[in-house]
Amino acid sequence: MNTLHRRKKSRATPVRKDLHPKNLHNLGYDFPALIESHPALAPHVKRNAHGELFVDFADPVAVKTLNAALLNRYYNIVGWDIPEGALCPPIPGRADYIHYMADLLGHEKPNVKLLDIGTGANGIYPLLACQLYGWQCVGSDINTQSLDNVATIIAHNPTLKDRFTLRTQHDKNHIFEGIIQPGEFFDVSVCNPPFHASPDEALKGSQRKLNNLARSRGEHNANTHSPTLNFGGLGAELWCKGGEQLFLKKLIRESQAYSTQCRWFSSLVSKADNVKPALKLIGKLGAVDSREIEMKQGNKVTRVLAWTFI
Template identity: 25%
Template sequence: MAPEKKFVSSKLNKFMHPRNPYRTPPSFKKLSMKFPEFRAYCTYDVSGKVHLDFKNPRAVRALTTSLLDQDFDLKVSIPDDRLVPTLPLRLNYLLWIEDLLTHAAHYDSEHFVLAIDIGVGAACVYPLLGAKRFGWCFVGTESDQLSFTSAHTNVQNNNLQDKIFLKKVESNIIFKDVIGEEKVKSWTLECKLRSKVDIAECSKKCAECEPQASQLNPQNEVNFDEGQVKAEIKKTEECSTYLYDFTMCNPPFFSCEEETDTMKKSKKDRGEPLSAPTGAIHEKVTEGGEISFITKMIEESQLFKDKIRIFTTLIGTKAHIKLIKNALSTASPSCSVLTEFCQGRTMRWGVAWTFDPSLKLNQVKSKKDMATNKPLILMMPRSLMSVYSVPSAWNMINKWLHHLKVKVQVLKSSKYFISVNVKAFKATWLHQRRKERQNMRRGVGASNGNMNIDGNNSEIIENGNGRSSKRKREAGAETCGDHDGEMMMKVNICTDRDFKTNRCSEAIPKNQSSLDCSLTSSHLGSPHSISVKEIPQNHSKQENLKLTQGKDKLQNLNKGKQERLESILRCNLQVKQSGALISLEAFYLGGSSGKDGLNQLLQFMRNQLAKPTV
């Protein structure tokens, strides 16, 4: 009697991409109530729980089409003898590419993206999801006539022909005869033109909604002309040779039909596949297997390195990774990166490479890579909290982060666990003790970072480097009362040991309005602020506020891009209770300051525990 195979649970789901909606499994009960075609393959136990036979290919097909309809509003039909895509893996791949575009290429959400999908399949799942969820445009290729017809029907049924162009190719075609083909070039030009039109119309509507902002800044008015937009696109193409932002591919894994039976080469303790195999033989088998296919893709990528910015592909077998890395090294790309896609009991790998020296693809890491990094741990003492609990500890930490003026996003919050994402754009945690000593010398409390103006007791002294100090009234100043306010007083600030040279500063005249002082100090160093000189004096405070808000709205895209460029530290903080103790775990994600920046942030928190100043 053969030994019973072990059942392996879906432990890889915890390493699924953080933005993948299928990290939480879908409700079969809701699907069965909403879609009769899915309900036909469901069974129910005595408790009312819904079960699905994954070894039935039709049941798997009904599940995929129902999820596409429910979660993405996509009407998709898949022929019986064609591959049924698993959505968690497809979304992991697309979300990883989105990370590459966002963090490596620094694209914002409004950036026009044009991609190539090699072998779209009958479902055309990657272009459909990419266009519907991310707004990307795709040129897709397909060699099988039945799959091409099915993919074309799915694009038409979802009214996405403006974002997806399909081309029938021969089986051995990857990039050649696709990028330079006249119909493809014409469609991509029209696609870019439509994108420019949409942006221009959106900007025009924003200008109409902000009449005051348009009057204040007439150069921001939009005068749209189709001929000008077309000329601008051609001019942009002349300056930038990149026609496509990325390519993607899910190549056939096997070199012969015998290899498709994975149980023959599986480990002895591995259980049988939960799902029935689907797909035609040409979708799973190619001459030389995926190694030969990807190697050819790498060779052709050198011919189009000035046309395509990022090349990507899936890898189905771990044993092939080393061979593919060796083939990639011969192409000498500027940068390459390997990642893992984890879903259910299945693991796949993705590789990306570029010849653009400005891209640092290795900045983007998979969740599994980040999870394997050991965190920095800070234990929270009982003595500093009246109530020793995770929420109380988080309130204390949140107060520190608010003082440091970092961006905080709460990811998960419960009674015993709180997880947040932190982004810092300045190293505000450095030199805190020095700043405290300077504030004490100037007579300003450590918790007060604003300049206070008091005409009876003190004056504001502002030196050349933008710092201000408070000069107390001298005992005999009353004898000079007649001259006070009529002359400027110069004071040498020599008491601060941190200054290497003496600096002179001039007193601000008393007749200067407090509004000018407060605006100048509050907007000092802000890259998106409006200075006092830019605001007309005949405007009321309310009008000035509206103008400021309008200007900020017009700069949202540039601001988001600038924040990504200036980010010096990105990390995840987790406050958790283990047994009777509460700890803070800090996971480094990225940033120009490196892990040293995270160590410095934790050191600031340790100093606050030892000697609170916030």
Template identity: 30%
Template sequence: MGGGRKRRRGGSEAPAIHPRNRYATPAPDFAALASLYPSFAPFVSVSRGGRASIDFTDFAATRELTRVLLLHDHGVSWWIPNGQLCPTVPNRSNYIHWIEDLLKSDLIPPLSSSNKTRGFDIGAGANCIYPLLGASLLGWSFVGSDVTDVALEWARKNVENNPQLVDLIEIRNANKMSCSSESEAVVGEADRENTLEPVDGVAWSKPETLNFCMCNPPFFERIQEAGLNPKTSCGGTAEEMVCPGGEQAFISRIIEDSASLKNSLRWFTSMIGRKANLKLLVSKIREAGASVVKTTEFVQGQTARWGLAWSFIAPRKMVVRSSTPGRANHSFMLHGLRREYGAFQVLKSAETFFHASNLSCKIDSSLFSIDVTLSDDQAQAAMFLDESDSVEGVSTKLHSAVTGSSFRISVFEQMPGTLLVKGSLLNKALSDTPLLVIKA
């Protein structure tokens, strides 16, 4: 369960456990925990070399380890009945710390001046692990939703057994949220808060926004797929592990729902169990009109998961003067693009960004150009190109504009995989105005 980096084939380094994760270094000491917690001792074996370990294929051992880690390191009392999904604390902590990074980032501006962080956990489960970790580690408040009686009962028990967290975590039945799917509970939550309608008999005193939502979705399409890993036994009911279409369909529904919220949530996030699904889901998020997409990899021991985050809020802009003032025309090349990233797709991505930034723009498909007009009070616009990433996230690369009333961006295909992007001022009177470079 230890941290540290591992070498991939070819010598490159795999991502390590999150550096702020309590279990990054050192790894949990099973022998020490066994001496402190007698109930854990029967599950610990010591090799001839003195290395203590547990049998991760034993659900009871995995559950007791989770209970002990939450109590010892987080002061959280916790339990789940047999068969319910048993989370690993280090892996789930990675997700919490990644969201913390997103919220602290200057990339997306805060939705309000409040210093309080409020999140929504889609499918909290009986274990209620994310609200418990987020509240105990960072003092965040949570709404956790679920759909089964057992999950709701035990999630509430796990909250009530921790008086220090009771005021920070609320568990709600997604079936009573007037939503057609559990993922739509996020939409219902924000809509109710914005309209001050009562929820479960309690009315909100003022409009409130959510900083983020998170989800550990059902990874599998069939229950038979859930037990394919012979090295672990994490339990899990069919409701927790399986849904029609698997995680791809479940997260796609969240993406569809997120388009209805737009600026009501700062970040939408989900864990992903299969890397093969990442590319398709990122494409769906782009199509939904998100302004920013972020991905990461969660590594803990032999287990790898991926994180996906997106936002519809216009990125915060940092303005830096160009070293070449006075130019009315600028250009750059995009190299190494995949076939699906043609000139028109790049223009549509740019249009999405400008609309998200509340700029007026119009595409001319015949000329492969887009004209952008700034209002009088929009003093800043510019060109953004992240050359460190030539392919992924093209829609966040092409953020081009200049100070003035209007400008044009044209995209030309030079050869397969290579595009020439040109930006020019349409107001000639502004030709002496320095170009501004905006980096999100």
């Protein structure tokens, strides 16, 4: 496993206690250090009225470049890139998910194998899991173009070649079937499900995010920005028929058929209203344990549901 860069404890910025204690980004973004390791970030870093360095999160190129810099400096991943319009994940929040799954499994457990359902064009969960904990990872997706992009990222990082493999889901009606092979066992599956029920709903959600960012900068609106870029998503990354609720139901139901081949199934849940019915279904299908894990990043609260039949 690669040795990760860790920040000096002497830094004056207070620890952000809302992130997982092991999260490398608990002290915020060290922009000078990030620029040092990834000079392409320099043009995107500006100073606000208080003299503080910042990146415009409504600018898709700036956000993508920040991600590349974070992955380079803190996770020894080079050449990370995504196609225009692809989902650009927040690295600190995605790292939190992996840390909480490590807590769930027990850090002393060797040879952990992770399955990422819908790895997308960014492949972020396996990338972080490989570099943080040295896990063996499989990323699955229905979009072959997304998988091709992740394959390019893996090719730029030879140490990932034997630890991160990709599989295509050929049937849009299935999640685990065709991906988990007979006799195969995973310690944990992770998933960032599509939030919205239609492209129109996804577009409106992206516009709301842009408006919130504009308000935080003191602007009246964000209509001058294109929401299809920074908060976009290729194919099934942001939306599917029935939205998050139906996807979760499908994920949970199909997990029962693979109950002996995965220790812990898990998924992000963005909408709080979807938690209760999901937990009810998990219990109904015979899971012996389930967890609701709350994660915070600033004012944003997300949840991970995890369940096991073993």
